Amino acid sequence: MSIYLIAEHKEGKLKRVSLEILSECIRQGVEPTCVLAGAGDLDSAAQELGKYGAKKVVVLENAELKNYTNEGLANAYHAYLSKQSPTAIITGASWVGKDMLPRLAAKFQVGIAGDCTEFKVAGGVSARRPVFAGKCSQNISFTATPAVLSVRPNVLAVGDAKGTAPQIEKVSAEIGQIRAKVTEVLSSGEKKVDLTEADIIISGGRSLKSADNFKILSDCASVMGAAVGASRAAVDAGYAPHDMQVGQTGKTVSPKLYIACGISGAIQHLAGMRTSKVIVAINKDPEAPIFQKADYGIVGDLFEVVPLLTEELKKLKAQS
Amino acid sequence: MNIIVLVKQVPDTETKIKISGDKKNIEQADIKWVINPYDEFAIEQGLKTKEALKTGSVTVVSVGPDRVVEALRTAVAMGADNACHVKVDQEVDTYLVAKALAEVVKKESGQLVFSGKQAIDDDQAATFGYLAELLNWPSASMVVKCEVTSGKAMIQREVEGGTRFSMELPTPAVIAVDKGINTPRYASLPGIMKAKKKEIKTYSLADLGLGSETPKTTASDYSLPPERQAGKKISGDTATQVKELVRLLREESKVI
């Protein structure tokens, strides 16, 4: 078994999903080789992996990897991994993982399983992944080596930090030809938490009645460090941009806490958030289907409930 | 410019999913098949690009059993010029589909490929990237703006947390679009009448030189998620309800 974990970082800071995958491998008694690629100082990211049990971290270095490109990363990983005869290559199903991994799989001419919520690496590789936005799931087995898979963030638990400094091997990355160039990075101003990686999400439906009213939710979100989501109805009505949409034709999320405000709970919305650990529903209509799926429900007007919730959370924050 | 649009036919989003007897797939009977919603944006973007360039053609391609011809006809009714059907009746995976598409793109002398950012059935979001690599073309996904001039595509793509990249891709290239890039037009009635007369090219995997290829992954053991049980409704006046909610989230479920 030779398992390779492509660890992801953002400007040198390790993404948690990498630790989630690492911990799961260790729980199964498998020690993966971790691979990091980038331009800057990746030492602290490598040490972080060591802390959670990685014995060996390979760092692929190239100044050209400073800006993300799927070609550069896939080339770098392939150049290194093709010399290692890996049984499985695993990475996080972040936007980077999703974008780069198909290219890597194509280079190996093997199959791919994206956005898995379970995987098995001990004694043969297989994975379970949700399909139809979580309305059901399938098991994937691989008939070619290496098995290439990505794992959904926020699903697997991170183990104890009782590891030691890993062995770090630095390799000059071969990035090949990069044609797609990033010419500008545009930010919408406020730093928003990415929905698919958020621990807490507070979402609004059409009953928010306007784009401005979403401020009620973002105020609450900023106190909790949460991301703000929206139902398709709210997006279609123009109250929220489509990158905030949760559901079958939006994002599939599995935060620890999902607070649905004024969302009735259409089947296509439920599909996108049903794997959340705890669901809270706030809705005026006591018969709204969302209450059937919620752990805690408040029948009430979100315009009253949410601001009060924000105040309560502020108090709590001040105490701790 | 020869524009190729990848179209997948998927169950309607309102479909209630049931598992087949052998658990190797979902129950296919009684499903209403539609064009993958993200692929509708891709078709529209293909048509818009052709209109902006004032020259070229749009060819839609779909891999699947005979029923996918209906999706192709809808795309033609929306305005696509040509349609290709890669007829496969067996289960295929990303690998085999991308292989077949790459061969069709070559046969049709494609210079730009549009696809949706993912199909809403298997949610893999992998075919276009796989295809780009097989063709050795650059690619971008989650594209929300796209302008094509001769030799290059200027795009904007979503990244995360409210960030976007502006990118420049030399063509040929593969571009996977996200919701919001445009508003797909309807298949108009004159379009529907035109589409019924349109000849659709059909290829088998053997026609594409892939007769002996098999999938590299196998799906099995489909299952439905456990039903969530309804929890408790918190009573009292609003202030009491909110206080109790915060207490429960903190003490009972420990999520804040």
Place this chain on the structure above:
Amino acid sequence: MIPLNLGEKSLKSLNITHIFYPHLISILEPHMIDFSLTDEQLALKDMVRKFVQAEIIPNAHRYDATGEFPHEIIRKAWENGLMNPAVPEKFGGLGFGITEDVIMNEELGAGCLGMTTSIAVNTLGLYPILIGGTDEQIKHWVTPFLNEPKLASFCLTEPGAGSDAGSLSCHAKDEGSHFVLNGSKMWITNAGHAELFTVFATTNKELRSKGTVCLVVPAKSPGVSLGKHEDKMGQRCSDTRAITFDNVKVPKENMIGQIGDGFKIALKTLDKTRTPIAAGAVGAARAAMEYAIKYSKERKQFNQPISNFQGIQFMLADMATKIEAGRLLCYQAAWALDKGQMKVGSYYASLAKRFSADMAMEVATDAVQIYGGYGYTKEYPVEKIMRDVKLVQIYEGTSQIQRVVIARHLLED
């Protein structure tokens, strides 16, 4: 759709005989048909359904509340080929038959009957020209409707001539090279926005139908004046007005057919549009039933969804049965008309319109009943359907006139 193959045998096995009234056999037996839709018809149905969901349903209640004319929706409907579907291919149209019209109208009717009427009335306004006009007249008057979203109105009914449509008093005086038109028309759909009227008038009232003419009158003609937009109970966004003609000069080349053809052209037109109108009612009834099903599963009384109660279940089952029956009548009429069997088709069209209009009213009323108090408010969608379908029992031949027509067929010797 399931193929229906009730031949002579099965009728006999039901012990139905027509010993005394053999003409009833000729109406009933040869016209049992296979109702499968072609791929294009299915695609058409899908397209219209999509259009209705995206464009009509989200806006229907707003237009109902304001009574505003849905210009934007009509423009989009035109852009997507939903208007003037009957114009033959040789004039650049789609050449759709009644069956396609029925398919379209059922879907449109499920969204908003007011908009359905506004969209479909162009067909009614232009059919007289398509039926009785020369190729030149069709090219001159009809083809511009394919090039831009324009509206036409059908002007038959008068303040004193409703069900007795033959008793026209709007007078067209023959002055050699032209007619001079005087009189008024009532309940004219889209009149306030139409560019063209097809007007039925009489040259000599004594001659009854033999004195009638069909004239194409541009809306801008001097002497044409419009009444106010009627504030209606339902179908509130469709524009309904009176029109008055005061010494309006209409050139002879604007006459469709000959003097004496007017009433015939009007009846032939109505034979073609009656079935699609009925299909609109089927669509509205279908929507009412779907809303009622959804609500009955959500609404809880006595600790359970009210759909658990047989009282509700029976109402839903009756709705479904009636809707299917209405649809079958529409398809049967459309099939006969598209085959050119005008007499039989006209008979079935009356059956379809009579049954579907009354049926839709019953279904909508029951849907409101299932919703209870909520159903009676404008917060919920079913009261609008109930107001809208009422008009189908009245316009394009009341349910009573349809019965008269049906009975006429039955009593014919």
